[in-house]
Amino acid sequence: MFAACFAGLAFLALPVIAIFVRVSPSRLVAQLGNPVVTDALVVTLKTTLIAQALILVFGTPTAYVLATRRFRGRAALVTLVELPLVLPPAVAGLGLLAAFGRTGLLHTSLPFTQAAVVLAVAFVASPLYVRAAIAAFEAVDTNIVAASRTLGAGPVRTFFRVVAPLARGGLVAGAALAFARGLGEFGATIMFAGSLRGVTQTLSLAVYAEFDVNFDVALAVSALLILISAALLITLKWLPSLSTSHFRFATSS
Amino acid sequence: MAALTLDFSLPLRDFELSLALEVEQTVALVGPSGAGKTSALHVVAGLARAQGRVALGDDVWLDANIDRPPEERRVGLVFQDYALFPHLTVRANVAYARSDRVDELLERFRIAHLADVRPGELSGGERQRVALARALARDPAVLLLDEPLAALDAHTKAEVRIELHELLRELALPTLLVTHDYEDAAALADEVGVLVDGTLRQLAPPSELVANPRDGFVASFTGANLLHGSARRGELTEVVLTSGERLFSTDEADGDVGVVVYPWEISVAREPAHDSALNVVRGDIGSVVEVGNRVRVRIGPITAEVTASSSARLELARGGVAYATFKATGTRLVPL
Numbered sequence: 001m002f003a004a005c006f007a008g009l010a011f012l013a014l015p016v017i018a019i020f021v022r023v024s025p026s027r028l029v030a031q032l033g034n035p036v037v038t039d040a041l042v043v044t045l046k047t048t049l050i051a052q053a054l055i056l057v058f059g060t061p062t063a064y065v066l067a068t069r070r071f072r073g074r075a076a077l078v079t080l081v082e083l084p085l086v087l088p089p090a091v092a093g094l095g096l097l098a099a100f101g102r103t104g105l106l107h108t109s110l111p112f113t114q115a116a117v118v119l120a121v122a123f124v125a126s127p128l129y130v131r132a133a134i135a136a137f138e139a140v141d142t143n144i145v146a147a148s149r150t151l152g153a154g155p156v157r158t159f160f161r162v163v164a165p166l167a168r169g170g171l172v173a174g175a176a177l178a179f180a181r182g183l184g185e186f187g188a189t190i191m192f193a194g195s196l197r198g199v200t201q202t203l204s205l206a207v208y209a210e211f212d213v214n215f216d217v218a219l220a221v222s223a224l225l226i227l228i229s230a231a232l233l234i235t236l237k238w239l240p241s242l243s244t245s246h247f248r249f250a251t252s253s
Numbered sequence: 254m255a256a257l258t259l260d261f262s263l264p265l266r267d268f269e270l271s272l273a274l275e276v277e278q279t280v281a282l283v284g285p286s287g288a289g290k291t292s293a294l295h296v297v298a299g300l301a302r303a304q305g306r307v308a309l310g311d312d313v314w315l316d317a318n319i320d321r322p323p324e325e326r327r328v329g330l331v332f333q334d335y336a337l338f339p340h341l342t343v344r345a346n347v348a349y350a351r352s353d354r355v356d357e358l359l360e361r362f363r364i365a366h367l368a369d370v371r372p373g374e375l376s377g378g379e380r381q382r383v384a385l386a387r388a389l390a391r392d393p394a395v396l397l398l399d400e401p402l403a404a405l406d407a408h409t410k411a412e413v414r415i416e417l418h419e420l421l422r423e424l425a426l427p428t429l430l431v432t433h434d435y436e437d438a439a440a441l442a443d444e445v446g447v448l449v450d451g452t453l454r455q456l457a458p459p460s461e462l463v464a465n466p467r468d469g470f471v472a473s474f475t476g477a478n479l480l481h482g483s484a485r486r487g488e489l490t491e492v493v494l495t496s497g498e499r500l501f502s503t504d505e506a507d508g509d510v511g512v513v514v515y516p517w518e519i520s521v522a523r524e525p526a527h528d529s530a531l532n533v534v535r536g537d538i539g540s541v542v543e544v545g546n547r548v549r550v551r552i553g554p555i556t557a558e559v560t561a562s563s564s565a566r567l568e569l570a571r572g573g574v575a576y577a578t579f580k581a582t583g584t585r586l587v588p589l
Contacts (some may be wrong), residue, residue: 015343022406088450141336141578143332143334143336144336144338144339146295146298146300146323146330146332146336147330147332147336147337147338147387148338149299149300149322149323149324149328150298150299150300150323150324150328150329150386150388150391151324151349151350151387151390151391152324152350152391153324153349154322154415155409161349165340166339166340224486
């Protein structure tokens with residue numbers, strides 16, 4: 001049993017270790033100054049952050065309505081929101097093209113622009129946030145929300161002073177997951193936005209592009225992505241302890 | 254002080270809650286769980302949508318054209334589980350309604366020393382005081398209390414009941430409280446309404462409910478023994494119980510009736526009494542439970558209450574045989 005466990009763990013760890021072993025740390029760091037890498041880093045940060053902002057702005061109200069209202073077709077809407085999660089990324093990319101392409105449903109000129117990267121990332125990553133937000137909002141005691149209303153607070157004040165602080169742990173965890181998923185987005189982006197250096201080429205796309213051009217660059221970008229993902233994952237693990245002890249640090253104004 | 258008037262109906266899962274009453278002082282709604290008591294409070298507070306009318310004096314909160322949201326109704330609602338904000342301190346909870354009387358309320362409810370504590374660290378009694386202070390901080394015109402004593406242990410409860418009674422008297426606000434415990438209702442309210450399956454069976458001062466219960470359910474809910482039998486009119490009404498005993502009552506009735514006898518109107522003996530003016534029910538002693546300085550004895554289908562000293566003198570113990578005796582004048586007959 002322990003042998004199987006060891007083999008399993010080794011299988012998961014090996015590819016990650018291999019990337020760091022193939023190139024020396026000094027060469028890795030040197031490659032990070034390569035314009036291909038810096039361009040991709042800028043594109044990635046810009047598009048992922050904008051996509052994240054869109055996810056929060058549109059996803060939070062959507063999740064709140066789905067979590068607190070009971071109406072016909074609610075289950076269907078929840079399924080719709082979760083759909084991109086199980087959709088093959090290539091299909092998502094093709095779908096975005098069919099919807100926003102020049103000859104698509106909406107006849108836009110979005111494809112192969114930086115805006116297309118933002119849309120692809122938002123499309124693929126949003127379910128992770130919305131799902132977590134629905135669960136977080138559902139966990140807020142309805143009596144506590146009602147208490148706020150009877151104490152003279154309208155729906156908006158109630159949301160910001162009671163609902164959001166109580167759901168905060170779940171919202172932050174969902175946002176972090178969506179961000180991590182957005183960083184690694186590949187399939188939908190390459191179909192819908194292409195891989196133009198400095199415009200639509202994100203870090204993930206740069207790994208693929210540099211793979212048969214300069215393997216060291218591909219490795220350096222991969223190492224960078226691993227470090228960012230690991231940092232996000234550790235933050236996520238650390239979050240529950242933050243949210244359970246959230247009674248300690250004041251949120252009252 | 255403007256009175257709260259209610260006349261509404263609200264469909265619930267198994268029945269419709271319909272309620273019409275005027276609340277000037279303290280009215281308690283009592284009834285088994287699931288009778289629609291909490292829903293009634295939610296309609297007044299604007300948390301549940303009903304058809305009908307809710308008004309405070311001339312100020313209409315709900316009618317065919319108006320449905321004010323909770324924040325525009327001047328109610329202080331104390332939830333059964335208190336629903337304190339877990340992420341805010343006691344002070345911030347009380348200050349939530351933007352009151353300038355926070356310090357005064359913290360003092361008054363003896364929670365000033367807990368001002369910086371979060372609700373998770375409070376005892377049941379402390380939570381209740383915070384919930385009351387928070388509700389009063391919004392300067393309500395109507396007070397709504399949902400099972401105000403249910404979440405407390407027996408020891409705290411007796412004390413809190415007295416405090417709450419004094420507070421209600423002092424505030425003199427129209428107050429609607431709901432409870433499943435008739436004794437709490439009788440101790441706190443001027444009028445008690447018995448609510449069953451969404452319908453008000455009887456609304457009266459507590460003493461009136463005991464003296465003249467409208468039906469068997471009201472009687473048993475107020476703590477009476479309820480026996481079933483068949484009545485035949487005569488000089489005294491004769492009732493043959495389903496268990497076979499024959500009883501007499503000064504009330505007039507015919508056919509199937511409920512026989513109502515209060516525990517404190519029953520005396521207990523170990524020998525049959527030879528007094529034809531008395532009703533006698535013979536039974537095995539089912540249980541003997543001390544309640545304060547009194548003892549509640551279960552004799553067959555009847556619960557009697559005797560003093561601790563007479564319980565000791567009669568050597569009442571589970572398993573023996575005893576006779577419950579009560580006067581025909583203390584035997585009320587009600588429709589079932």
